[in-house]
Each structure stands twice: as C-alpha cells, then as structure tokens.
Amino acid sequence: MNSDTQMFSRARIPYGTWGSSYFPAWQTSALAEVNIGQFAGESMNRILGLRRIPKSELEYLVIGSTIPWHWKFWTAPLVASCLDHRIPGYHVEQACATGLQAVVVAAAEVHGNSHDVVGVLTFDRTSDSPVGVFPERRAHERTHALADVWDNFGFDPATGGAMMACAGNAARKYKVDRREVDELAAYRYDQYFQTKETNFFDNIMVPLEVLNVQGKFLGKIDDDYGVKNISLNEMRAMPELDSCVTGGTQTHASDGMATLLVTTKEKAQELSPRPEIDIQFVGKAEVRTYPSLMPESPGMAVQKLLQSTGLTMADMTVVKNHNPFAVNDVVFAKELKYDWKKMNKTGCPLVWGHPQGPTLTRVIIEALEEAVSLGGGYVLIFGCAAGDVGIATILKVTDGGK
Amino acid sequence: MMKTLRQSTLDTMGLGNVIDIFKNGTMPARTEDLVDEVFGKSSDRGAFVISGANGIVGAGKTMQIGSRLLSYDVPIVALDFPGAQDGIGMQYKGLEGSFGPRNAMDIMSNVIRMHYDGNRLPAKLKSMNPRFLLEAIPEILEVKKKHYSVFRESFPSVEIRSVTSGFPSSELGVGIAHPAFPHQINKIWEIVEDKPSAVTRLFWSLGMIPLEVGDYWSFILDVLFCGITHASLQYHHASNMPVWKIDKYVRRQFGPNPFRAHDAIGAKGANFLTWSCLHHLAEHYGELFRPTDELTYRKDSGQNWYPLNHFRPLVNWTLTESEEDEMKTWILGPLVQMTSLMLHEQRGHLSHINAIGEICAQFRSGILAMIRKIGADEAISRVETYHKLCPSAGGGCWYPEVLKKIEEPEWQQLYVNAEHDGTVGLISINRESYNSDVDAELNRAIDWLKAESIDRVILSGDFHIATQLVGADTSEFYPALHDEKSGYAISLNWSRTARRFNDEFNVSVGFINGKRCLGGMLELMMHCHYLVANEATQVGMPEVTLPVIPGMEGCHWPFRKAESSDWPKLFELLLTGKAVGSKDAVGWLVDYSGSIEDCLKTVWDIASGGDHNLSQRKIKSESMKMAISEFGLPDSGNSAFEASRKAIMQCVQNACQASLDEAVTVQAKHSAEFMKSDLCRFGVIGADAKKVLTV
Secondary structure, eight states: OOTTOOTTTTEEOOTTOOEEOOOOBTTSSGGGGSOHHHHHHHHHHHHHHHTTOOGGGOOEEEEEOSSOOTTGGGHHHHHHHHTTOOOOEEEEOBTBTHHHHHHHHHHHHHHTTSOSEEEEEEEEEOTTOOEEEEEOTTSTTSEEEEETTHHHHHOOTTTSOOHHHHHHHHHHHTTOOHHHHHHHHHHHHHHHHHHHTTTGGGGTBOOEEEEOTTSOEEEEEOSOTTOOOOOHHHHHHSOOSBTTBOSSSBOOBBEEEEEEEEEEHHHHHHHOSSTTEEEEEEEEEEEEOSTTOGGGHHHHHHHHHHHHHTOOGGGEEEEEEEOSBHHHHHHHHHHHTOOGGGSOTTOOHHHHOBOSTTHHHHHHHHHHHHHHHTTEEEEEEEEEETTTEEEEEEEEEEETTO | OOEESSOOTGGGGTOOOHHHHHHHTSOSSOHHHHHHHHHOOGGGOOEEEEETTTSHHHHHHHHHHHHHHGGGTOOEEEEEOTTSOOTTGGGHHHHHHHHHHHHHHHHHHTEEEEEOOSSSOOTTHHHHOEEEEEEOOOSOHHHHHHHHHHHHHHOTTOEEEEOOSSOOHHHHTSEEEEEOSSTTTOOEEEEEOSSOOHHHHHHHHTTOEEEEBOOOSSOHHHHHHHHHHHHHHHHHHHHOOOHHHHHHHHHHHTSOOHHHHHHHHOHHHHHHHHHHHHHHHHHHHOGGGOOOHHHHHHHHHOOOSSOOGGGOOOBOOOOOHHHHHHHHHHHHHHHHHHHHHHHHTTOBOHHHHHHHHHHHSOOSSOHHHHHHHHOHHHHHHHHHHHHHHSGGGGGSOOOGGGGGGTTSHHHHTSSEEEEESSSEEEEEEOOSEEOHHHHHHHHHHHHHHHHTTOOEEEEEEOSSSOSSBOEEOGGGGGGGGTOHHHHHHHHHHHHHHHHHHHHSOSEEEEEEOSSEEEHHHHHHHHTSSEEEEETTOEEEOGGGGTTOOOOSSTTTHHHHHSOGGGHHHHHHHHHHOOOEEGGGGBTTTBSEEEOHHHHHHHHHHHHHTOOOOOOOOOOOOSOOOOOGGGGOOOOOSOHHHHHHHHHHHHHHHHHHHSOHHHHHHHHHHHHHHHHTSHHHHTSHHHHHHHHHHOO
C-alpha cells in the first residue's frame, strides 16, 4: 500500500452507531404508504436512540435519495426536523451509488473541519413512485409523463437502452455462461439465508413499527419481505429476459432506509460502544465505461482504486458490492480474477433488494460488521450506477481489541 | 379537649378545625365581611385591579374572580397596555357557556378596561379607589418591582398579590397568589404571605382553594410540573424518544402529558415559563434543575413540541419492560429528589403538596401518595439509580431523611383527616373522588377515632380542597376491566369501609356540601345513620351512564333504608343517572336538607346528641322481596344503555333479596362481573383506560 494513501484522514466511521431498516420489496409493506423522508428521519432518531447516541450529537446531515418524495425541496433540513433536531445539511444523489457517495461526502465534510459529527441518512421508496409531468417539445404529446422508477429503468436517455440491456450486453461481451450466473445467484441466496440463521444482522437491521395518521399500528418492518430462497433448479428454470438475465438473477425494487455516522477519530471513540475499533477511509475511485456496459464498470473502478492505493485483492478482508444483476459479479470475477464465492458473504442487493438510495449504505454497514467480526482488515465496497458508472471505496478496520 | 390526627388544612389559613364549623354552626368567615375588609364598606367600596389583564392568566382570573364578586358590587378594573391583544374579549364565549348570556353580560359589564403605558397609571383609576391589585404582568423581576412602586406611589394602602410562578415574595416585596391553569376554572392558588390574610380568606369564601406555601424560588406546582417536564426532557435527551411518545409513557405511569400541556397552554409562553422556573431553580439549587439544551432551544424559538399535523409521527417507539423501568427512573428519580427538597424546606402542608400535583398538574396520584405507595426504600433507590444515569443531579438537594417520616400521620393522612372534641369525632375527606388511598386513610381515621373512644362521628368534605364529591376515581377500575377478582376486591373492600360508619359508631352523620355528591361518594355517605345535605347540593348516581354497576352497595343500601313506596325514586336515580336536588331527596335518600347554617346546626345536634327532630331511617337487614319488572323506565332507545339498566336492576333485585350480611358480596359480584363485560370495557371507563394505558 502507498504509505501516504489515506483519504480523509480526519474522518472515521464510529463502529456500532449505524443501522438500517429491513428492505421490504416494493408494495409489500407499510413503507409503501409513508412519506419516506419523514420515515427516514424518525427511524434515524430511533436507531441513534437504540445505539445510545443522543441526536444532539449530530452537527450536520447528509441525506441521499433518488426518488422524489413529498417536500423533497426542503432536503436535509426537513429530514433533520423529522428526527427532531434542527441542523443543516444537504442532499446527495447519484442513482444506485448514492449510498456510498453520501458516506464519502460526509467524510469530506469532517475532513474539511466543517463538522465533527455528520449523519448519513439514505432512503428511498420505490413503491408508488411519483410521476413527473415534463414539458417536452420533442414529444408528440408536448408533455411527457415519467414514472420515476420504472420509466428510468427502462430507458437511459444517453444511450436509448434499458438498464437490463446493459447486463445482457456485458454478459455477451464477457462470454458469460448462463449456468454460472444461475449458480452464482443461487449461491448468493444461500449466503443471505445462512446469515439470517445467525445473529449477524442483530447489530445492523432494526425492526421498525409504522403508524398510520391516527397513530395506530399500520405495519411492522421486520424482514426483507418478498425475498424467498430460490434454489439452483428454480433459478435455472426461469425464462431469460436478456442474456443471462432472469427474474432470479436480477434484484428487485424495495423500500427502506439506512444510516451511519461519520465523525472525527475522537468523536468516534466517544460515541462508539467499542472505541477500540477504528474505521478509516483509504480511497475511492469512479469510472464510466462504454455505453450500456454498466456491469463492467465496478470492476474497472476497483482496478483504478487498487492502483491508486497500492493494495491488491489479496489484501481485502471483506469484498462486498451492489450487484443489481448476477452478471455484475461474474464479470467482476473475470476482470479481477477473483473468486466470486469469497464476496458478499452475508448477503447482497441482488438478494435483499434495491431501494436505490440506501442500498450501498447497507452494503457498507454489513461489510464493516463482517470485517469487525473477522478482527479487522481492508474492506472493499463497490457497485454500479445509472449512466454506466462504477464506484469503489476501501475502508480500513483496525480492531484494537483483536 | 380538641385533638386532631394531623393539622387541618383550614388551620393553615387561620380558619381553625373542620369540627369547629359544625360546633359553631357557622362558617369560619363570611364573604360579606371579608369583602368589606378587603374592598371597604359598601359606602366606600374600592376596586379590584388586575394588571396584565389581557394575558392568559390575567384574563382568566378577571373572569373567575369577576364572576364571584359580581353580587358584592366590587368594580373590576382590567389594566393592560393599549396594544395588548384582547384576551378578555376572548373569554366571553366561555363565560356565556358557564353562566348563560345574561349573567355573562352582567359579569362583563362590571369589568372596566383601562390602559396604561407601564409608567403612569390612568388618572381615572383614582376614582375607582383600587384596594386590591392582582398583578399578572410578564415574569421580569425589575418590571414587576417597578409596577408595584408605580401603584404604591398613587395608592399607598393598596393590597398587592403577584401571580408569579417563580419569584419569591422576598424578592418581589409583595405577597403571592399563584394560580393554576386553566385559569378560568382552576380554583387552586398557591399563597405566600407573612400570615394568613383577609384576601386569602376571601378567596376561600368565594369558593376558591388558596393553599398556603413557603416562600421559595418557584412554587410547588412549578417544581412539580416543570420538574416532570425537565425529567422528561432529560430522558428525551438521553434516549432520543420523541416527546409525543414520552407523553404517552408519562401519562400511563404518572398522569400528566407535559409536552402536550405546553402546546395546549401556548408553547411560546409556556416554554419560557418552564425554562425560567428551571433556570432560577438551577441558579439557586444547582444542576438538578438545569434546563436541557432542548428546552432552551424551544424557549428561544417558541416552537411547539408536537409535530405539525402533516408530520404526525410515523415511527413508533416501544420499550421493553427493563427499558420502561429505566425510563421510570429517569422521571421518578428527579421527582422524588425535588419532592425531598420541598419537604426539607417545609414548603407546605403535606396535603397541599400532594393536592397541587393532582389538581393542577394532572398527576393521577399526588406526588406524596405516589411515594408512599412505593415506599421510602424504593423511592430512595430510584433517586440513587437516577444519579448513576445523571451524575450531575447527585451533587446536592437530596434529602432522603425526609422520606423516612413516611409513617407519620402527615404522610399517612394526605386525603383524610380526623378530629374530635372528646365526644364527637369528625372525619373529613379532601379528595373529590374515592380511591384506594382515600379508602385506606378512611380506615386509619376510623381506627384512630375508635382508639380515642369516640363513638359519634360526622363524615364530611374538608371545606377546603374538596369543593364537591364526585364519586369513585374510575382509573382505579382499569385492572378490573380484565380481572374480575380485582373488581370484586375493590367493591367488597370499599363497601366494608363504608359499612364501618353504620356498624362501628353509635351515631354517624354524613354531611354533603358543595356543588354535588355523586356515585361512590354518595354511597359512602349513605352508610351513615343520618344524611344531611346543603340544599344547593345535587345528589346522583351516574354509574349507568359510564356504565358500571354501583359497587359500594348503592343497589341495595338505600332501598333498605327507604319505604317501598319510594323505591321508584331510587330506581329513577339509578337508571337515569340524573342527579336531583338534595331537597327533593329528603325522606328516601337524605334525612335533612337546608341552608348551610341549618345543616351545620342539624349535623351537630345529631352528632352531639342534641334535639334534632329527625328519626333515624333504620336499615332493613332481612331479605326484601322486589319485583323489578314494576320499576322499569320507558325504553331509552339505546340498546347498550338499556342493557346497563337491566344489569343494575338485576343487581338491585339480587342484592335486596339477600340478607344484609350477604348483600355486600352479592353486590360486589355483580359489580365485578359487569366491569369485565363488553358494555363496561367499551364504555367510558374502557375508553379512558385505553387512552391512558395504551402507549
């Protein structure tokens, strides 16, 4: 590793101050009926309470979401009000990379001495996403109604192709075998369901009870609803929608939120239940690949990051990514010559769903918990984002207790 | 030879003991005399001035006192800045609702509005001859002091009281009459003065409840109310639990909704007052009272505590049993500690301290009754645990030794007192609704009189804190909604207590005064050998409207004392829930009804063995035959109401058909069974229980 490579040296992620809602699949839970910004604010407050962090510790809030929500104009200050703590902040949006980018910009805020404790709060509700009506002179209707989630997935204005087509293109480019993709997807399901049998999620996932406007029980968000274990045989039986893409080898839309803190080292030690654990930012890279080849971009971002940090895949203790398509992981394994079985050991978005904004935040949290459980080490987190973008970051977990 | 179980609260105002009222056959002070004393004789009658009259306190008290002084020809001068928002006008609608349009207009007609600039009093004020100033201007010490000096310059002999919620009399240089919200109807005033004054006695004779308290920074109500708000905020700070949820837990555990109350009063003003109270207490007593940052922020911003309607809470907070216990420590710990300070400083009669929390701060059980219930050891342990959670609070102002006096009569008789003159005993109740505390204290009071060899007794309200007797405290029934044994125990035990007035004294006289005597309190009273009632008092059994079945023998005891020809009247009382004037109940429920003086004399004559020309209505102890079908009332058209009526009638029949000895258990069984029924569980009590207990 390049000895001088440490991004945002003032910034830390305090261990154990984080949390995520479960990600119920779209339309399967009470989250389909809430203002997700308000839900996220109140949930963050609840999670901080459970972690025994007074919300008054928060100085600044970076929120991340991709789907418009009611009153989103007011962005982070409004969400902060929903957690009953009037602090400033702003909104970050980078499609599926939002959850990682928000953490990075929070670290930049801390590193720049602007604040000592910055909250990162990412959320999205794909259920009943809003429909925007845009004036559009090029359309024969003169206006264009766009359903935020599905119409965007179906059409990249820069290439004219659908999101799914990217996976098909990449599969063809890398000569990916459908059988390997099915095998990988079934393996990912096993990883997730096996982890669920353990207490790994106890420090991550927070069951949340949702109330209706009368203050009565509306529903409990206590599982990644809609996720069922798919066997290899079932996977293989699924019809192909594009090359190597089936209902089982791609993620599904879901709703949820995830939050963590970025602080100074001193504050991290003060706020963490295990102050001996130090979580640092090592580096970050982003790339944009050729049109409609999104699944290859994360691997390219990782390669760039490894080059800049001087680290290798062998240095990584935990490797975890946002994989909307199983093709992503197969392509990554080919690019980096890495055994995909060593990745995503506790689950991944392919399986537990993709609410967009908070997806990579949950990936980060799970990866950090996994690293701590392994005694520390480098943590590689990466993923793809709309526009054929790849993003990657490396964090370093030093467990002073081990 | 006069003996009292503990000091009478009347005595704190220089009004003697309750038994003296009966013995002397007259009230200890007359309003006419006190009006003359405070405002001058009618030929030279001066005015009552309220400054800051358009504020929440000023306007409320202008209405409350103005309505009471109307018939005494005392001009009411409402003084305020010319630009002040019209707070008095806003009161008119409520006044009309309470007194009717004509009386409301009369009251308003007697209010003379004047303006001043804070420096010079209006010239015309002189012609009004101000005799008493109630100052209700903002809580700024220097402004208040200047105000008094302006008044004293023009009117050197004017009597002044401040409504301040925080500044001691020693700082202000005037006496204090600190009222409680809501100001139009809450009768409590915390009074600070060198010695009980004519003003205080006048307030009392006008039907208000002045409570003498010590001269310290912030008064009892503010220590309790601001204290529970402060405790809740400390928990909020530590746990992040939203205030709306804290309100629910605090309401379930203690009674108040501190944050909702702030918003209801008006967050901007209430936040300031709470902060100001805590700030001054912290300056004087230390960190136990230091306002949290959250309160300071709300004080500065004037922001409401509850979210706006379109942000009604979405995410629920539930606590495990141990988390709820920790929360209880966060709230109860500081409350006990603050109470220990007030007791150490001897801020007031213990019944005053206890009643203030109940009547003015929504405590389901007064703070001292609450501490008594958990016991000194647990109370001390809660505080010690609280100090571990919040070490800064442990730095001082903690007097555990005062809790060790819990066995003394002042602690043990918070609601019920007993007095005797060697021959006649008197038991007085100062709580308007009957609960297990009152029950236990009644038994102790009876035990004490019997130990003093007193076998003639008067049972009455206390002429002070309880201005009426409204029946059972229905919050005591919450467990009975799901547990028949609990309902049975309440009914049986309370009935047994009531029977002691019939069984254990040679003569017992119940005296009913005040606006009304209803339900359980009436059942208690009717167990006395004689029942005497002020003619202005209404008596009633509203149980059917809740619905519950009367549990203290109301379904057979009055029938056993009445002629069968009067039973229809008793059924009417039980089955309509409507109260009747006590005069209309003479002969079948009440033995005598008349003016207060006549009642007092009659009660004393009966109790002391004098001539009274009343014959005791004996209770029939044998089984009584009754065909309830003869006593039904026309169908109300409401099936639930009819079902409740039917259940009451069945209880009457079965309890009357039993012998007197057996009837107590028959009635208790009916009462308990009914409390567990859907009719009760989905009725008023069930709804209340749901509201209070559901978090």
